[in-house]
Amino acid sequence: MLFKDRKEAGMLLAEALEKYRGKDIVVFALPRGGVPLGVEIAKKLAAPLDLLITKKIGHPFNPEYAIGAITEDADPIFNPGEHGVLDKNWLEWELKRLRQEIKRRRETYVGAANIQSLEGKTAIIVDDGIATGFTMFASIAALKKRKPKRIIVAIPVTPEDTAKKLDQMVDAVVALERTDDYLGAVGAYYIHFDQLDDAEVVSLLRSMHVKEGKADE
Structure with a gap:
């Protein structure tokens, strides 16, 4: 599967996540690459968008x-x-x-915005892809400390062996493709895969009113 860019991947993931719309969800994007996807998903699901900053x-x-x-x-x-x-x-x-x-x-990215409570809510973690999985694993561990009702991982493409590990860690893995023949790099699945800078991330987050924890509807 080949995506035009992160926006298209986000739109396709949003369609795959439609059943979660209206179910008290919070979308968490992993900066920088996950933010364009998170924006599309949060808009489609009318959900707040937040960040999980992992290095x-x-x-x-x-x-x-x-x-x-x-x-x-x-x-x-x-x-x-x-x-x-x-x-x-x-x-x-x-x-x-x-x-x-x-x-x-x-x-x-978000200044002094308060970290919102996740108790009783469904958290959807979004990134533009997965290679080793370490950043996603760390993000899941951080979210579990905040005690959400459910954790869902949403990614365009993942190696099958990594997906199986995720299956054991979260409530659901929504991937557009799980492959045994991973191409070795996230960017290999995109036609346009430009590196995002901080200014672009801030602009995307402002469009979602992330500081207030509200998504445009």
Whole structure:
């Protein structure tokens, strides 16, 4: 499956999620790439849009290789095969740096907006794709601490082995394609896959009135 861009992927996911409309849901986008999809889903489902800011922990000698992930409200998660051999001083420094970046993004994107209660609600986590799954796993762990009624993961494409792990972690996985022949990179499933900057994310969030926790209807 090939998508024109993130907006189209979001629109298609919104159609797949239509049955959840009106069921007290909150859409959580993973910045930056998940935000355009989250906007389309929140609009279609008339739901509030919020963020789960998560950062990949890259290997010290190969930053593109994910060895774990960290989010706002939960402990970091790691690939068990990597964690034990990491230099502790480097890891402490790196986690501090990533936490500072997460805080900066939260302040940039939504300012001092209150984090809304999820008790009794359904949380839908949205991203533009999944590779290793670490950022999604960390996001799920953070949301579980807030005790929603249900957690649903919504993604355009996922490797089947990652999807099976997600099946065990959440109440439902809504994916437009689960594939055994993953192409190796999220961008391979998009014709246009430009990197988003902070200004574009802020503009999208303002269009949804995220600070007030209200979606345009």
